[in-house]
Amino acid sequence: MARIFGIDLGTTNSLIAMMDGDRPRIFADAETGNPLLPSVVAIAPRGETFVGERAIAMEPHLTVERDGRIHAVGFEGGEAGAVIRSVKRYMGLGGAEVAAEDRHRYSFADFSGAAVRFAIGGRTFTPPQISAEILRALKARAETATGEPVERVVITVPAYFNDGQRQATKDAGRLAGLEVVRLVNEPTAASLAYGLNQLAEGRVAVYDLGGGTFDISILNIEGGIFEVLATNGDTHLGGDDFDRLLVDLLLEDVAPQMRLDRHIWNSARGAAEAAKKHLSAHDEAEMTLRLPDREVRRTITRVEFEGLAGPLVERSLERCRMALADAGLSAHEVAAVVLVGGSTRMPLVRARVAELFGREPLCSLDPDHVVALGAAVQAGVLMGSRSDMLLLDVVPLSLGIETMGGLMERLIHRNTTIPTSVTEGFTTGVDNQTHVDIHVLQGERELAADCRSLARFKLGPIEPQPAGLPRIEVTFLIDANGILNVTARDQRTGREHSVDVKPSYGLTDDEIERMLEESIDLGEQDLEQRMLIAARNDAAQLLGALSRQLGEYHSLIEADERLKIEECASKLDRARHGTDRAYISSLVEELNRLTTPFAERIMDRAIAQALEKKSVEELS
């Protein structure tokens, strides 16, 4: 039986881990030694993709804006490419559901009904397709480290993810050629990592503030059973939002049109993130932003930052109170509080959480690693190596159907242990009706219109009969992944009805099949071969870009610098036709290092030109 690996597919960083004997182990990047893979994906003009540090390195090349579109600098033809961060914020959302502050970040196909799609270089990409790139990179990393194929995985998701977001995560796994054996809620995974070593027992609260999402789960851990009592959260509250507070501060005095420039915004975001981290250990931080015409500096004290961040933290605490109420507990009845997610490094967060629960929170396991460690533990449980442990999770949001008059009738209440099912009888409203339309909803509001549309389906064909006579039993089952499955049966004939559930925003099976066919299938080739191809692609990519840049921007380079670069480039050009992968990779790295100053000069000029053009347009 193939081994199961555990994956933390995070907003900011992603990790892969497995059980090594009775301990979970995280795989680090073979070259950098970094266990965190930045959840950043670059799509280059010809469709090549880069993930992690390499994608970040692409950012300056891909995010220059001209004529209101993102254009790539340094690639053949100058077509558009993009670097996508925090794709998790877009998973499983319909266009209209994308948060206002997330809309201007990228070019999207449209914001109407269907699933949101990124528009990049004349092509469109769904969030699961982008996430699949991250999963592929993690898969390759673990394969390199273990020498065994990675085919079956556990992927963690925020506990407060709705059905569509969970489905989208599963779709991403499928697109990456992985069998997603189980989706596990992030705070629950964290509790497994703590519970494995009896670091936390009894009633435990897991406070998980990640890069983009917030979860609170209250569990009872006893005798190897991890039973979630209640969960709550906010899928749009995380480190990104704290960064944004500082970005706004830094861009306060910058002209509005410059603030919208993606390159400037990205630089500001980088400065903000660095300042936020610095403030976790210092009383003061300075943010610097280089604009084409000047430099903006802004000093911020921790007190000032905490004043801004207070309302965001309070939002998370309100969710904690709701979860406690649902669990029927008061804050002091909790025996341990566990901190998860990089954002819990902020002293303000720690202090406020300690205050709410009246005890110091635990953080003995690295808050950036603990979810991946727990995912590996659950993978071990699924492989049968830990039959003493059992995880009983809950559904985070109520599930129901739209009834006459546009009301939401709740069939499965939030915080019900999963898997769970409920059977509901349906009949016809008019004579000889042959179909019954059912609209499935998720949410806590009374009006159907205020809940999230999950799916629609048609029951039938029903034999023509007088109204109210047919009896169809529909079973709504939420599986251990928190995903809805629907079956229907005619009570009179006992015949099973086929139920074709059409997800409101997700992808249909056909769409996934098509995407699978479209994606370059390297799955059949062996690992080394695949890595060699990747290295060759990198080399070709870099050489192509370089030769164009050397032509177009010859005035920006000194003769001796050019000589060194060309020497290295010709070595790489010879090497890339050979089979020594390590040698090719080391030359790519060397060439990247040599060309960095040159690339920076190109970037500066491109920005200056773009801004010049803008100001000319404004004048005319």
Place this chain on the structure above:
Amino acid sequence: MVQCPSCARPCEPRLFCQKCGAPLGVELDLFAALGLPRKLRLDARELERIYHETGRRIHPDRFASAAPAVRRASLNSTALLTRAYRTLRDPISRGRYWLELNGEKLAENNQRVPAALAETVFEVQEQLAELRAARDGGADALGAALRERRAELENSIATTQEELQRNFARWDEGTGERQVLLNGLKSALSAIAYLRTLTRDVDRALEGAPAGLAG
């Protein structure tokens, strides 16, 4: 007898196969699902023990690599187990399920005020109206009176729950005529449901939140 999807041997319809322990995935009544006789008085600790022990045995986590039919059986049986535990653990939902087993159910939405509660309901509604009208002045004293009222409601709930337990005992002992017991069960359940709604309204008023939103 049903056939076990795992070992293919015939066995009694239960949550799991008595021969190999694998889940059977068959539909059962909620008492049978937990292997319990049809009795209304249940020990919460014992119920939890059965739930956890059975869960460990049949949960989908145990069958992640099994054949599709076994995985499906595990999913269905575990969903049934969860439903049985959640329904029977709470005396109110257990009572409601008992009505269902006896072909009866409480009126939808429970709009009619139980006669014994009519006076209390009237008084509470009056107090709530006064509090709403006096948002700016004199709200403190009214709030205090309402908090006192809330404690009384809690008391009534406790008393009615004792009544419910006595009704359960009579069912289990087989003392009393069926229709009388059914009526007693129905009136206790609807009184509790009504008192709970009332308590929630009071809580909302005390929090200052408009009644009828969220929840």
